[in-house]
Amino acid sequence: MVNENIEYEKLVKTTYEMLLKAEGVENVNVQHDVRLKGRSGVFNQVDIYWEYRLAGITHRVLIECKNYNRAIDMGIVRGMIGLLSEMPGAIGIIATKVGFQSGAIELARSNNIGLKVIRPAEREDFKGRVREIHLHMNFYSNKLVDAPTVVADKKWLDDKLSSDEKDALLKRQFGEWDNQIVIRDAKNDTETTMYNLINSIPILHHTSEDLEKVFSETFRWEDAYIKVGDMDEIKILSITVKYRVNIIEKKYVIDGAGLTNTIVKDAIDGRLLFIDERGKVSGDVDEEQHG
Numbered sequence: 001m002v003n004e005n006i007e008y009e010k011l012v013k014t015t016y017e018m019l020l021k022a023e024g025v026e027n028v029n030v031q032h033d034v035r036l037k038g039r040s041g042v043f044n045q046v047d048i049y050w051e052y053r054l055a056g057i058t059h060r061v062l063i064e065c066k067n068y069n070r071a072i073d074m075g076i077v078r079g080m081i082g083l084l085s086e087m088p089g090a091i092g093i094i095a096t097k098v099g100f101q102s103g104a105i106e107l108a109r110s111n112n113i114g115l116k117v118i119r120p121a122e123r124e125d126f127k128g129r130v131r132e133i134h135l136h137m138n139f140y141s142n143k144l145v146d147a148p149t150v151v152a153d154k155k156w157l158d159d160k161l162s163s164d165e166k167d168a169l170l171k172r173q174f175g176e177w178d179n180q181i182v183i184r185d186a187k188n189d190t191e192t193t194m195y196n197l198i199n200s201i202p203i204l205h206h207t208s209e210d211l212e213k214v215f216s217e218t219f220r221w222e223d224a225y226i227k228v229g230d231m232d233e234i235k236i237l238s239i240t241v242k243y244r245v246n247i248i249e250k251k252y253v254i255d256g257a258g259l260t261n262t263i264v265k266d267a268i269d270g271r272l273l274f275i276d277e278r279g280k281v282s283g284d285v286d287e288e289q290h291g
Contacts, residue, residue, distance in 0.1 A: 008067035009033065009047050012095045012118050015262050015275060016048065016063070022281040028052045036062075038086025046083070048095075060090040072100045072115075077107045084113070100267045108268065115267035121274065122263075136251050140203045143246040145214055148194065148239050150226060156235040184233070187223040198241055216242050 013032045020028050030050040035043045048063035064080055066072055072094060080092045093114035094100075100108070100115050108115050181194035192200075201217050218240040225233040264273040271284040 005065075005067045006033075008097070009065045011262070012063060012065050013048050015118055015264060016050070018275050018279040019264070019273070019281060020050075021279060025052060036087065038083075039088060040086060042086065044083055044086055060087065061093065062087060062090050063093045063095055066094065066096040068096055068098060071098055072096050072104050074101065074103045074107050077104045077111070077113060080108075080113050081111055084111075105267055117265040117267055118262065120262060136249070139248040139250065141246045141248075142198055142201050142203060142243045144198055144241060144243050146242045148241045150236055151238045151240075153235040153237050182227045183221075183236075183239070184225045184227070185221055185223070186225065187221070194239075197239070198243065201241075201243070203245060211245055211247060214242055214244055216240060 009032060013030055017030050020030070028050050030048065032048060034046050034049045036046055036049065037043050046062050047065040049061065051058055051060040053059070062080075062083060064076070064083070066076060076094060080094055084090055084092045091112075091114070093116060094108070095116045095118045097117065097119040099117055105115060107113075182191055183194065183197065184191050197219060218238055220238045221236065224236055226236050226239075227233045261277050262275045264275065265271070273281055273283040275281050
């Protein structure tokens with residue numbers, strides 16, 4: 001059977017591990033359910049404990065976890081005051097799911113004890129904050145509407161091919177193999193495909209009227225050759241393509257509440273942090289400190 005109190009302690013432990021990592025505090029061992037020897041020689045049980053050194057000073061943090069379904073009263077705070085008297089210089093924090101009574105808050109404030117509400121996030125936690133981001137994005141591309149018009153070098157054809165070969169070539173529809181057609185620019189020593197050639201045309205037409213139009217673009221070379229599959233190269237002068245602007249509409253909703261796993265609310269000053277499943281911390285993060 002699952003012990004809900006221990007599960008809550010583990011939630012608090014994991015939460016503080018994420019907070020420390022987000023704040024850039026490295027090599028900190030956050031421990032669960034430890035026994036610490038106080039100055040009186042008596043061992044004290046602590047739910048969550050960690051220590052770290054900063055600027056030559058050792059900082060120790062003690063957290064008491066209260067998995068209560070009611071607000072924490074002054075008695076719990078007095079218990080933390082007693083624990084801290086056994087551990088001079090330590091920082092004390094009380095974590096719970098619901099909240100704290102006003103007297104407990106005032107007593108904790110006067111004794112520099114941190115009070116945190118740590119629990120799974122709920123949609124109500126996002127009141128007054130951006131909860132959803134709606135994105136409407138349009139993706140544009142050029143879509144061929146007819147087979148490209150390839151103008152071959154007539155003199156080159158007359159020198160290289162017979163009449164029958166030229167007739168067969170002219171009947172060929174190059175657009176059917178736009179992913180297989182290779183154009184070699186001998187002058188500049190480059191190669192491209194018909195597909196890449198079409199997609200190199202800048203997309204400058206975005207209005208609704210433009211989407212109904214057919215546009216034309218002509219590419220010219222001084223010394224270029226086209227090849228389809230296993231056929232021999234043919235010298236060409238130009239390629240003209242006719243195309244439309246194709247639009248794909250996408251709508252996205254980013255649900256901040258859905259991504260957030262845990263909230264950490266400071267019961268004394270009201271600061272609120274959100275921690276998502278990746279350990280990313282948002283909210284009033286710039287002001288938050290380890291306590």
